[in-house]
């Protein structure tokens with residue numbers, strides 16, 4: 441394990457904040473996986489920054505899990521608060537989705553990435569650069585988190601049955617959006633974003 445050497449200022453700021461809150465951002469290199477391990481308080485990402493599991497958005501995402509794991513331990517109200525914020529944001533999400541992607545509820549799971557890439561970027565998902573692919577995936581996995589797998593795509597439905605997993609992903613995605621400068625995601629998820637800013641002490 442080694443300490444992450446963050447090149448990006450927003451990640452540096454976030455890593456410092458996370459460290460202040462008792463999270464030690466650590467990494468072990470591994471292939472084709474990225475995750476936060478609660479038992480060892482360690483963030484695991486792929487070595488290659490061009491890899492899906494080594495991208496800066498992924499580092500930010502896993503740091504978000506690390507921060508929330510340690511924040512919620514002495515603050516168990518966090519789960520209910522995040523759940524309520526997600527519910528509050530869902531109306532805004534649905535009106536955005538209805539406007540941009542008519543019939544999005546009926547698009548098959550395997551076609552969602554392509555459909556969203558076409559609607560948002562007028563380009564095929566696989567032709568998009570990493571930040572845009574991450575953004576499409578962030579939207580789809582977050583829709584899945586809010587609806588516990590009824591809509592969206594990303595983690596499988598069985599994953600969302602675990603208590604607190606949707607809330608965990610909400611904050612990991614908020615962290616990812618924050619570090620990526622995805623102000624759109626943070627605006628449409630404004631209740632979750634507000635909770636995130638207040639509790640981490642970060643500023644928009």
Ligand SMILES: [Zn+2]
Pocket residue numbers: 501505608609612
């Ligand atoms: Zn996650």
